[in-house]
Amino acid sequence: MKSFTVYQKITVLSFIAYIFSVIYLTFFPFQIQTGMYANQTPWLSRINFDPVLDLSALPNLLMLAPLSVYYYLFKKESTLFKAVGLGFCISFGIEFFQFLTNYFLGGWRGADIADIVVNTMGAALGYLLVKTLFTNETSSLFQKFKLYS
Numbered sequence: 001m002k003s004f005t006v007y008q009k010i011t012v013l014s015f016i017a018y019i020f021s022v023i024y025l026t027f028f029p030f031q032i033q034t035g036m037y038a039n040q041t042p043w044l045s046r047i048n049f050d051p052v053l054d055l056s057a058l059p060n061l062l063m064l065a066p067l068s069v070y071y072y073l074f075k076k077e078s079t080l081f082k083a084v085g086l087g088f089c090i091s092f093g094i095e096f097f098q099f100l101t102n103y104f105l106g107g108w109r110g111a112d113i114a115d116i117v118v119n120t121m122g123a124a125l126g127y128l129l130v131k132t133l134f135t136n137e138t139s140s141l142f143q144k145f146k147l148y149s
Contacts, residue, residue: 007144015070022063026094027101027109060118064091065126072130076148080127087123091116 004012067090068083075082099111134142 004147005144008147011070011073011145011147015074018066018070022067022094025063026098057114057118060115061122061125064119064122065129068123068126069130072127072134073146074148078127080124080131083127084120084124088116088120091119091123094119 064087067087071083071086072078095111095113095116098109102110
């Protein structure tokens with residue numbers, strides 16, 4: 001088993017902190033409203049299909065950009081297509097879980113199709129940024145954070 005360098009340990013620990021941050025920002029505070037206080041609207045109306053994007057989409061754009069950076073640092077065979085796919089799957093999972101908690105537990109977080117689109121765009125942006133800025137050999141400090149050689 002390979003021993004990690006200090007830089008690689010920073011990569012792993014910061015990734016764990018990032019994952020917990022995303023979970024916290026997307027699911028908490030967690031509310032449960034059941035019985036007479038539960039949301040009585042039909043399930044389909046709990047999904048926001050409105051594709052309008054405004055400045056409020058900026059946090060969603062930035063939320064999954066670091067995921068692509070970590071993907072680049074973890075996987076030697078990383079590609080833009082795989083990074084976008086990963087971003088889409090994570091974003092879809094978040095929105096699906098938000099929908100389920102809203103529907104079954106009456107939580108206030110709803111599913112939003114625009115969030116999936118913007119989160120996926122953020123993942124693509126993060127990958128393009130890291131690939132553009134840090135692929136040349138002059139960025140030797142950044143190369144130390146990769147989990148592969």
